Amino acid sequence: MKIRIDTPRMSLWRIEEEHDTPPHIHEREFQITVPVHGSCLFVGKHRSYELECGEGYVQYPEEPHELHVSDRAGVIVLQVDRGGFDEFNRQQPLELDIRQRIDPVELSSRFRQWASTLLLQDSADPMAVQETETQVLHFLSRVLRGNQTNKRDAAVASVSTSDRHMALALDYMHEHFTEKLGIDTLAAIALQSRFHFIRSFKAILGMTPYQYLLSLRIEEAKARLSRRDATVTEISHSLGFGSASQFYRVFVKSVGTTPEQYRSGLRI
Template sequence: MQIRIATTGMELWKIEHEFTNVPHVHDNWLQVTVPIQGTCHFTHERREYALQEGCALVQHPHEEHHFRTAGGAGVIIIQLQTDIWTGGVAPAPELSLRQYVDPHDIRSRFRGWTGRLLASDPVDPIAQQETEADIVAYLHHALRGNIRPAEADMPTVRQRTGDPHLARVLDYIHTHYRSALTLDELAALALQSRYHFIRSFKASVGMSPYQYVLRVRIEEAKHKLKTSNMTIVDISVYVGFSSTSQLHRAFLNAVGMSPELYRSRMRVGG
């Protein structure tokens, strides 16, 4: 199923179930692709990403990209002409390649945006312009500088060493942390033996690969505890732990309190 609504300076897409397109670029358009369910297999500038729900990917003008989804998956795509994004002021505000948005929030907003556009008079541009402005404001708030804690608190290997192979490993971990990762697959991405990979990873990042994966999972668990009503059991499964007890042990070691206490304090503090 595909939904497309366009104005003179913007296109909104919702694509669900099986879909694939061919590599292409947009000359004067900024695009934000947000999986809202399932996995979106996205290729951006010849780098592949298995994007999970909420893991938004930004495509600036002239950047080649394409993607595919399978049954049960879905994405929302926002395309804006660069002058709409900048508000007529150059250069365009920069967005980091990968950001996080709440998939439930953007799904709800998408319904509101499309409903307003469908209900507006096509000969009266002010309604469309107001909706465009709302979307730009949302993107500025939700995306600009909004790096997830798991990535903001942990500089990448590329930043530390300039090693593209180890940087690829970190990208892979942040995309697949919910899965049962193995040292062999991570070492293969770094083009190293398992034992050399463990040593080089720890030297570059300051912790072992497993400790890094745990930290990414814990940061995501903290985010879910603060922003969702998911149960502790559901969160433990969602972030990749094999059991709730494993989440409890890792969370207590990393944060110094139980997930339940952390949630209660965040709710009181909020």
């Protein structure tokens, strides 16, 4: 199976069969290649990369590359016009790392949503197409800036203009999210009462401080699981969870797989 969906600003591919592309370049498009099960061979910058499930590669425009997919693998490829990348980088331009970790389960789910809109609904409707393009760009802006430093910078930027002390509390959370944190400590940094801190935090970031803390821990857990150098129990303890069972519950609720299944790239 091979699906290709073209819009004015991007091309979306899902490849579930043997596929080989010879060396070529895209003049204006960035290409993000991510195996969602199995692995594939990507050649870029004159090097070969065996991409495992969830290991993304960002290919810049005007650089030769090639892709080789076996019939035992599944790969999603997002080709986005340079203008789209410029749009989501407008507020905080950055040089993207060529190697990224992208949740294969979430990417597969998002791809189905995008494909459903563009293939099964009215693909001739400009508004539907433009909204889907925006959703793809928003997804990329989030996951390609997914490390803790960039997440902290984006979050702090969202509050620093309105509340410098809240920004300090948020920065403190990013520095100490693997430790035991209390609301009173964060509220004191923000110069607010416990009640007003929780209410202000949720109004700004759309979630409670505890929910945000868990999101930081889960993002770091996914990064550590991808490195394969620690057990699930070791990771859970190092991230401040009270027990491995609590880590399992939070991880499954947030990601949709157990930590072991995430590590192997399998869906529940």
